Amino acid sequence: MADSEQDNTDRGDGDNLKSDKLFTLKKWNAVAMWSWDVECDTCAICRVQVMDACLRCQAESKKDFYGRQDCVVVWGECNHSFHYCCMSLWVKQNNRCPLCQQEWSIQRMGK
Amino acid sequence: MSLKPKKVDFRQTWNVLQETVKGVITLADVPRSTWNDRFSDVYSLCVANPEPFADRLYNETKCFLENHVKQLLTKVQAQGETGLLQAYHRAWTEYSQGINYVHRLYLYLNQQHIKKQKLSEAEMIYGTSSTASPGFEEQMEIGELGLDIWKNKMIAPLRTSLVTLLLEGIYADRVGEAQSASTDVIRGVIQSFVRVEEYKMKGQLDMYQEMFEAPFLEASGNFYSREASELLQQSDVTRYMERVTWRLSQEELRAHKFLHISSVPKVRQCCEEKMVAAHVAWLHSEADLMIENERRRDLSLLYPLSRPLPSGLTPLVLKLTQHITHQGLQAIGPLQGENIHTQFVESMLDVHSKYSELIKEVFKGDQAFIGALDKACSAVVNHRPAPRQPARAPELLAKYCDSLLKKSAKGASESEIEEKLARSITVFKYVDDKDVFQKFYARMLAKRLIHQQSQSMDAEEAMIDRLKQACGYEFTNKLHRMFTDMSVSADLNAKFTTILRERKEENKLGIGFVVYVLQAGAWPLGLPPSPGPFHVPQQLEKSVQAFESFYHAQFSGRKLTWLHHLCQGELKFNYLKKPYLVTVQTYQMALLLLFEHCDAISCRDAAISLRLSHEQLVKHAASLVDCKILKKSVEGELEEETVLTLNFEYYNKRTKFRVTGALQRDAPHDAEATHRSVDDDRKLYLQAAIVRIMKSRKLLRHNQLVQEVLGQSKVTFAPSIGMIKKCIEALIDKQYIERTPNSADEYSYVA
Ligand SMILES: [Zn+2]
Ligand SMILES: [Zn+2]
Ligand SMILES: [Zn+2]
Numbered sequence: 054m055a056d057s058e059q060d061n062t063d064r065g066d067g068d069n070l071k072s073d074k075l076f077t078l079k080k081w082n083a084v085a086m087w088s089w090d091v092e093c094d095t096c097a098i099c100r101v102q103v104m105d106a107c108l109r110c111q112a113e114s115k116k117d118f119y120g121r122q123d124c125v126v127v128w129g130e131c132n133h134s135f136h137y138c139c140m141s142l143w144v145k146q147n148n149r150c151p152l153c154q155q156e157w158s159i160q161r162m163g164k
Numbered sequence: 165m166s167l168k169p170k171k172v173d174f175r176q177t178w179n180v181l182q183e184t185v186k187g188v189i190t191l192a193d194v195p196r197s198t199w200n201d202r203f204s205d206v207y208s209l210c211v212a213n214p215e216p217f218a219d220r221l222y223n224e225t226k227c228f229l230e231n232h233v234k235q236l237l238t239k240v241q242a243q244g245e246t247g248l249l250q251a252y253h254r255a256w257t258e259y260s261q262g263i264n265y266v267h268r269l270y271l272y273l274n275q276q277h278i279k280k281q282k283l284s285e286a287e288m289i290y291g292t293s294s295t296a297s298p299g300f301e302e303q304m305e306i307g308e309l310g311l312d313i314w315k316n317k318m319i320a321p322l323r324t325s326l327v328t329l330l331l332e333g334i335y336a337d338r339v340g341e342a343q344s345a346s347t348d349v350i351r352g353v354i355q356s357f358v359r360v361e362e363y364k365m366k367g368q369l370d371m372y373q374e375m376f377e378a379p380f381l382e383a384s385g386n387f388y389s390r391e392a393s394e395l396l397q398q399s400d401v402t403r404y405m406e407r408v409t410w411r412l413s414q415e416e417l418r419a420h421k422f423l424h425i426s427s428v429p430k431v432r433q434c435c436e437e438k439m440v441a442a443h444v445a446w447l448h449s450e451a452d453l454m455i456e457n458e459r460r461r462d463l464s465l466l467y468p469l470s471r472p473l474p475s476g477l478t479p480l481v482l483k484l485t486q487h488i489t490h491q492g493l494q495a496i497g498p499l500q501g502e503n504i505h506t507q508f509v510e511s512m513l514d515v516h517s518k519y520s521e522l523i524k525e526v527f528k529g530d531q532a533f534i535g536a537l538d539k540a541c542s543a544v545v546n547h548r549p550a551p552r553q554p555a556r557a558p559e560l561l562a563k564y565c566d567s568l569l570k571k572s573a574k575g576a577s578e579s580e581i582e583e584k585l586a587r588s589i590t591v592f593k594y595v596d597d598k599d600v601f602q603k604f605y606a607r608m609l610a611k612r613l614i615h616q617q618s619q620s621m622d623a624e625e626a627m628i629d630r631l632k633q634a635c636g637y638e639f640t641n642k643l644h645r646m647f648t649d650m651s652v653s654a655d656l657n658a659k660f661t662t663i664l665r666e667r668k669e670e671n672k673l674g675i676g677f678v679v680y681v682l683q684a685g686a687w688p689l690g691l692p693p694s695p696g697p698f699h700v701p702q703q704l705e706k707s708v709q710a711f712e713s714f715y716h717a718q719f720s721g722r723k724l725t726w727l728h729h730l731c732q733g734e735l736k737f738n739y740l741k742k743p744y745l746v747t748v749q750t751y752q753m754a755l756l757l758l759f760e761h762c763d764a765i766s767c768r769d770a771a772i773s774l775r776l777s778h779e780q781l782v783k784h785a786a787s788l789v790d791c792k793i794l795k796k797s798v799e800g801e802l803e804e805e806t807v808l809t810l811n812f813e814y815y816n817k818r819t820k821f822r823v824t825g826a827l828q829r830d831a832p833h834d835a836e837a838t839h840r841s842v843d844d845d846r847k848l849y850l851q852a853a854i855v856r857i858m859k860s861r862k863l864l865r866h867n868q869l870v871q872e873v874l875g876q877s878k879v880t881f882a883p884s885i886g887m888i889k890k891c892i893e894a895l896i897d898k899q900y901i902e903r904t905p906n907s908a909d910e911y912s913y914v915a
Contacts, residue, residue: 163719
């Protein structure tokens with residue numbers, strides 16, 4: 054169950070003297086995942102996860118190597134969120150939120 | 165000599181000329197001066213005044229040659245059957261040279277008189293010449309005239325005897341009873357049949373073919389048929405093929421030796437027909453066993469014999485496909501144990517290279533057999549152990565790559581590993597569901613990157629390049645995004661450290677803190693299993709808070725989720741005889757830190773305190789108990805009441821080590837989940853493909869659309885028509901495309 058190499062060189066912090074604590078924390082290698090802070094994971098317009106590029110961007114992925122940079126999320130005043138690409142096409146037809154029918158106005162954009 | 169036309173006595177001049185012609189045609193010694201004089205005589209006769217004697221000279225010469233050949237015929241016939249060929253050959257050798265000289269002596273007649281009245285080809289075709297009237301006998305140049313006379317006055321009367329004798333001579337050669345002297349005679353006689361018509365504009369070989377070649381081929385056919393049936397009675401298939409191969413090569417040499425070059429392929433074909441094609445059913449039935457037992461020598465004999473026949477190779481190709489498939493399935497069937505992935509890939513590669521070599525060696529790398537190998541390998545690689553189970557190759561191949569790219573790949577040099585990875589592409593190309601492979605590969609790559617287990621980043625990138633080359637960049641796009649996140653994270657950590665330093669807060673966190681920030685969706689990672697939010701130890705909370713506020717200042721609209729099951733930390737143990745540096749998972753770290761406040765704790769209380777389920781707690785506590793850092797109050801499984809205490813007697817000769825937690829172990833449902841998630845990805849992939857196609861084509865019929873989608877997806881997987889239909893419906897529903905009003909099975913793109 055225990056492995057890894059012998060190492061005596063690591064006593065950098067000079068607390069070789071008995072600490073009053075049982076344990077000293079040395080390092081923490083953390084892993085975190087970022088995602089858009091949205092209520093619903095899926096864009097209601099193209100029904101693709103908002104973390105992925107929208108359907109149109111995926112269809113054109115040949116141009117954009119890493120796929121997603123330009124395909125961000127937009128939040129309306131109603132707090133509903135969609136792909137920015139999807140919403141900007143939608144408002145040309147109908148300037149209302151497809152989920153709650155409120156007049157659409159942008160509250161913030163993802164970055 | 166004077167070129168001026170003058171009066172000439174024909175009879176007198178011709179008598180002198182005739183004597184010289186007689187000498188020339190019998191290859192007698194004619195002095196140069198005599199030759200020159202006769203040469204001018206021909207001229208004088210042709211231009212004689214008042215009446216030129218050209219026509220008369222022609223007719224006299226023709227008469228002379230006819231008589232000469234008649235005399236030769238009598239001499240040849242006098243030799244009787246036994247000496248006929250030799251005598252004919254001797255006469256021909258002399259005559260054919262002699263007539264050549266005579267032709268030259270008559271240069272003026274040929275050039276000025278005969279050529280001029282000779283019909284041009286165009287005139288013959290269009291019939292515009294006035295000389296093409298019936299009864300007009302066309303004059304030939306003297307050389308041609310001589311050959312024509314030979315044909316009619318010598319060959320024609322001897323025809324039957326000559327052909328019979330030639331066929332007998334060749335038969336004797338076949339059965340090894342020929343005298344070497346007769347070779348030149350036979351060849352010379354056969355050549356004479358060609359030579360006498362060589363001057364013709366077309367149909368030069370007509371006489372040779374009709375008179376000699378046809379009976380020759382018939383006789384040969386009979387000979388081969390007889391030989392084949394005799395061989396069949398007295399030899400096995402190996403001996404038979406050896407004999408036929410030998411016979412074919414002998415006949416080819418013989419044809420070159422005796423016949424006109426145009427007959428060579430005909431002889432071969434005739435021989436093949438009687439000795440191979442006539443018995444092909446038997447040979448093919450024998451071939452099954454040869455392939456089953458991999459009798460290379462027999463197959464090397466059979467291949468060149470079967471190849472020229474129409475579909476002569478088809479049964480061999482079919483049988484070889486079956487055989488390799490069978491061998492392949494046997495090789496990968498009984499795999500067991502820990503390194504089943506290595507066994508699978510390497511067995512598969514062994515099968516592939518064994519039969520590649522066999523095909524190269526025995527079948528000369530014939531494309532048809534390479535096709536058989538591909539078909540068989542593909543069947544083996546994509547074989548499903550049971551109808552409802554997925555094929556194992558995608559997972560096993562990904563594991564194989566993982567085992568090579570991981571630090572733990574022991575004993576192998578970098579170049580060996582590179583070579584193995586390069587070879588694994590051979591198997592990869594046969595995998596039907598390449599997207600499933602990609603899923604497994606991505607999961608394993610994620611683990612290697614997060615836990616810093618990669619042997620070398622160069623090797624990682626080289627492998628992704630290979631996959632990209634085989635499948636296109638779209639296939640490796642997600643894998644590239646993972647690498648991007650790693651470098652973005654490195655930048656973020658540097659920036660974070662700089663900011664802390666600027667604020668003189670670098671020691672505020674009290675711990676060496678490094679974080680990978682991964683983009684959800686690009687990484688095949690689940691969220692940490694947790695009934696409620698895990699209680700982060702208060703010692704780590706500062707880091708979490710400081711980093712989150714830094715991150716939110718950098719980006720907007722994002723949230724961070726901490727993947728504690730993937731985090732690990734290093735603790736220094738201060739309570740033992742010597743200090744230890746121990747790497748543990750965050751959950752284990754939290755569990756150990758509880759002992760700062762108590763000497764003993766039950767599993768139930770620990771779980772409540774950390775906000776973990778009992779199962780999770782047990783999983784992490786067990787590894788600490790197993791390596792004796794913790795002690796448990798009762799033997800056996802950890803129960804809720806089991807009390808945990810620190811082991812103050814702990815000893816390890818290493819002072820720095822890692823406690824292997826549950827993190828590296830794949831839960832058994834992992835593979836199943838991977839297969840399931842593939843379906844959703846495929847639907848998205850197909851929808852994107854349909855949008856892409858419709859955007860560029862604007863208007864398409866259903867079947868065309870389906871065909872194009874199949875074409876685009878075939879590099880990574882083969883979608884069912886049903887799945888494509890469903891995706892089309894979904895897109896109509898979402899108004900990306902619509903049915904055109906005039907036709908039910910035509911779609912148009914909605915911009
Ligand atoms: Zn969308
Ligand atoms: Zn987009
Ligand atoms: Zn709304």
